[in-house]
């Protein structure tokens with residue numbers, strides 16, 4: 001199919017929910033993707049932070065192909081050798097004593113976290129942050145603090161109160177004896193890549209412990225490895241009660257995780273939750289291979305190194321007024337609107353993202369295999385684009 005036929009086929013039959021890049025992709029390798037006409041693009045968007053180990057990492061392709069030939073699916077009604085392999089890889093990767101529940105997406109992981117918090121504490125309340133994004137199903141949406149996502153979907157699940165992100169006093173005031181959980185997206189990606197100071201996360205931990213509420217970190221974008229630590233909580237030295245992750249955890253095969261610290265895990269009983277596809281053979285093979293590749297290729301360390309290189313380079317580009325985020329989850333604040341810059345970069349065959357919460361932020365979520373030459377390609381292109389057009393007046 002040519003490009004026009006591809007677009008027509010999608011647009012004719014699929015719901016018009018997505019604003020798309022005007023690109024039809026066919027293949028990918030590492031940090032690069034190729035369209036149906038054979039044009040290559042440097043991918044600093046990573047299919048929305050999913051291409052963690054790069055596109056079509058040979059280890060991933062082999063693991064998925066091999067598993068597809070052995071057993072495509074079986075549910076959690078049985079043990080599976082491949083699920084055991086994923087569990088062993090997780091045991092090496094997770095903080096001591098943490099246990100996992102496998103789902104298919106970020107929103108499902110957050111649903112499972114909120115439900116588990118209510119079941120374990122016997123309390124109804126959730127404290128969430130203004131500016132947060134936790135997913136599009138009704139429970140996760142109820143804790144999402146970006147109004148445009150919630151507006152048309154009400155009434156939402158009751159029991160959630162919102163406080164400003166980064167405000168320790170507001171958080172302390174909102175958490176009480178009815179609070180089951182505080183849910184925090186440690187770097188608010190959709191809001192414009194916003195991070196709080198380390199003390200804030202430590203205070204959140206203390207506030208929850210004092211009140212007997214659970215601390216949930218939504219690490220759907222930040223883990224594994226993206227911020228230069230296995231989990232974001234390692235930066236401020238915070239061990240949450242529940243962690244959620246998804247995106248690149250299986251390098252593109254749908255997979256999400258709810259992770260529970262030992263005291264919570266011990267209280268989860270048979271029948272408390274379930275998920276038909278969660279932990280299926282294909283996802284398990286991809287999860288195990290992803291964690292193995294992260295460890296063997298030291299992608300956590302590479303994310304930290306490339307993140308510093310990229311952030312340092314960005315700070316030196318005229319037109320970039322601030323750089324937010326950590327590792328390879330970065331937001332470059334521009335002296336102008338970001339969408340036209342994203343379009344100009346696309347014309348130079350570079351894919352980047354913007355954010356719904358801050359229209360001056362260019363968001364970068366590249367594969368963790370990114371190298372220094374690719375950082376240079378991007379910085380040169382951005383410099384040229386920002387030089388070509390003058391900044392906006394306001």
Ligand SMILES: Cc1ncc(COP(=O)(O)O)c(C=O)c1O
Nearest residue numbers: 105106107133134135220221246
């Ligand atoms: C922080 C965060 N939480 C949850 C989600 C929802 O994940 P999914 O789209 O896999 O349901 C996202 C998706 O962008 C996210 O960024």
